[in-house]
Ligand code: FE
Ligand code: FE
């Protein structure tokens with residue numbers, strides 16, 4: 106049911122719901138990409154990367170929860186079928202067909218950078234006109250920035266691990 110609060114928003118609610126639905130699709134794809142990647146990854150630091158990727162997967166699902174709650178509050182219809190996920194998502198799903206951990210981290214990094222752009226756009230669109238959505242977008246953005254930083258830290262660790270190993274065998 107459409108709430109009174111949605112009526113007073115001085116913005117295009119339909120466009121906002123479209124953006125929120127696209128973000129919802131992206132979160133489900135991000136969830137699956139992290140989750141499946143965590144289970145198949147192989148290579149240096151596999152077990153550390155695996156557990157952090159599973160944590161990230163849970164956090165993407167928490168984002169999906171926030172998004173669907175806001176869509177319903179705004180009187181919108183959330184995406185009802187997984188058929189729509191690939192069609193509506195701007196951030197593309199990258200299947201971990203190469204299971205080497207560095208390749209998987211690169212794929213997830215691209216996903217996070219796309220997510221960061223998504224929540225900046227949502228925050229910009231709602232800034233000063235829909236405080237609830239703007240606040241939510243900024244909160245999710247902070248998580249996505251943390252995800253990006255976690256991946257970059259793993260990449261640096263793997264590079265220095267390889268460097269140490271190279272020195273040992275010389
Ligand atoms: Fe997310
Ligand atoms: Fe993320």
Ligand code: MG
Pocket residue numbers: 157160161251252255
């Ligand atoms: Mg993390």
